[in-house]
Amino acid sequence: MTTLLKNDLDFPVSTAQDLLAYLKSGARPRERWGVGAEMEKLVLDANTGEAASFTQIETLLDRLAAKENWRRVYEQDRLIALQGGDSSVTLEPGGQLELSGALCPDLHCCHADFCHYVEGIVSEGESLDLLFLGLGVQPFSPPAAIDWLPKSRYGIMRSYMLRTGDMGQRMMKQSAGLQVNLDFSDEEDCIDKLRVAQWLAPLFYALFANSPIMDGRPSGFLSTRGEIWSRTDPDRTGLVLQLFRDGASLATYVEYALDIPMYFIARQGRLFDMTTERFPFRRYLAEGFAGHRATLADWDLHLSTLFPEVRLRPQIELRSADSLPPHLTLSVAALAKGLLYDEEARRTVTSLFHGVDTEELLRIYRQSWRFGLKTVVGRGTLRELALDALAIAREGLLRQRRNPDQGDETEFLEDIAEIAESGVTLAERLLSRWQGTPAEKLALLKEHCAFTPCRNTRAGAPAPGDLTA
Numbered sequence: 001m002t003t004l005l006k007n008d009l010d011f012p013v014s015t016a017q018d019l020l021a022y023l024k025s026g027a028r029p030r031e032r033w034g035v036g037a038e039m040e041k042l043v044l045d046a047n048t049g050e051a052a053s054f055t056q057i058e059t060l061l062d063r064l065a066a067k068e069n070w071r072r073v074y075e076q077d078r079l080i081a082l083q084g085g086d087s088s089v090t091l092e093p094g095g096q097l098e099l100s101g102a103l104c105p106d107l108h109c110c111h112a113d114f115c116h117y118v119e120g121i122v123s124e125g126e127s128l129d130l131l132f133l134g135l136g137v138q139p140f141s142p143p144a145a146i147d148w149l150p151k152s153r154y155g156i157m158r159s160y161m162l163r164t165g166d167m168g169q170r171m172m173k174q175s176a177g178l179q180v181n182l183d184f185s186d187e188e189d190c191i192d193k194l195r196v197a198q199w200l201a202p203l204f205y206a207l208f209a210n211s212p213i214m215d216g217r218p219s220g221f222l223s224t225r226g227e228i229w230s231r232t233d234p235d236r237t238g239l240v241l242q243l244f245r246d247g248a249s250l251a252t253y254v255e256y257a258l259d260i261p262m263y264f265i266a267r268q269g270r271l272f273d274m275t276t277e278r279f280p281f282r283r284y285l286a287e288g289f290a291g292h293r294a295t296l297a298d299w300d301l302h303l304s305t306l307f308p309e310v311r312l313r314p315q316i317e318l319r320s321a322d323s324l325p326p327h328l329t330l331s332v333a334a335l336a337k338g339l340l341y342d343e344e345a346r347r348t349v350t351s352l353f354h355g356v357d358t359e360e361l362l363r364i365y366r367q368s369w370r371f372g373l374k375t376v377v378g379r380g381t382l383r384e385l386a387l388d389a390l391a392i393a394r395e396g397l398l399r400q401r402r403n404p405d406q407g408d409e410t411e412f413l414e415d416i417a418e419i420a421e422s423g424v425t426l427a428e429r430l431l432s433r434w435q436g437t438p439a440e441k442l443a444l445l446k447e448h449c450a451f452t453p454c455r456n457t458r459a460g461a462p463a464p465g466d467l468t469a
Helices: 016-024 054-067 107-127 152-161 168-174 187-207 224-230 250-258 281-287 296-303 326-340 343-352 358-374 382-399 409-422 426-431 438-449
Strands: 035-045 071-075 078-083 088-091 097-100 130-133 177-182 264-267 270-273 310-312 316-322
Touching (some): 016 296, 035 054, 035 326, 054 078, 054 088, 054 130, 097 107, 107 130, 107 326, 130 438, 152 168, 152 270, 168 224, 177 326, 187 250, 187 316, 187 326, 187 358, 250 281, 264 296, 326 343, 326 382, 343 382, 426 438
Antiparallel strands (some): 035 177, 071 078, 078 088, 088 097, 310 316
């Protein structure tokens, strides 16, 4: 849910063409494509397993800032984020800790950035009795027991979500996921990637399912996080099915976003609440609000409040994976890069879904977070589809090697390949051992998904690079 700092967006906009131009401005030539990874993790009290207090997390941020070259970001005189030159450390509404890593030319760069970050939080967290879990939902603490991040944006959102679904506040305070940011070269390339990424959304839920516990007990879902999102706000979550229509374009995404109600606009550090009535961006573009007229910054902010499985900001963001144990974290980016950055791979993935219409896709999608890799697809299951996708991704990554000296990125698929081959998700493995005292369950969670410093640096890892210029 992070909004990275963007500059030079205070331009007035008056037509849908202005909004479309902003999305098109995200295009980059292929040689400048990068991979960005946003990695959320749960922060627990290491002694009790309950969600850490905001005071504990704030202290952690302060120590990280003192140790590294981070700029402190405050709201209401409380430390809520750290900003670096090309990455940031931010907090979700319930204190989930997120690294928005540097936009990297390859996965080895992402891994180096990730390992450096993990070493810092684990080192400082130990002295504060903090535990970091790669898990999709808080395992023990119910929403009422989790502190709200003191951020005005979340105050508006939490009130609005009480009216749009029955799990919006669970989404905000209990859930954690992994997002992958990818580039596109032009409009046609972007639409093709958006379509293929939506076909893949159920597969990502199933293969990376890692949230079977909520409020201390099994929830009945392998990705409880998927169920939570489906019951948050139907206006702004799920699949954007309009993108599958013949002739769909970036204007299709603009039309989708124009009709979604706004949360707020920002002026001089103050948020203006727009949720007292249904106020879609289309209306704001025509009428303005409280004496203010639409700007490109308003459009950018609005795009950040849409939560479909695949969205544009204006880079492409995939949002379907649960938070994962550290050794699997880059597997999401590896699978996405292998399947989406190679045209042949995209064509092959599309062929896997031949004969699946949007109604059938919705069924597969909704069942993926309950049944995982056992979800039925045609005459097979998502397990068979996962095995095919991994083979396609390996070939796609190999074809993307820019020079013989570049490290082999297929190694980031190795650990997740074992899950596909066995057909047993991380969630099912955790459930099979979920027994004993609270202390024993906490010990199990530590073994299952606790963050520890990277054991070794993978070969061929360059320093993080900045492709944002």
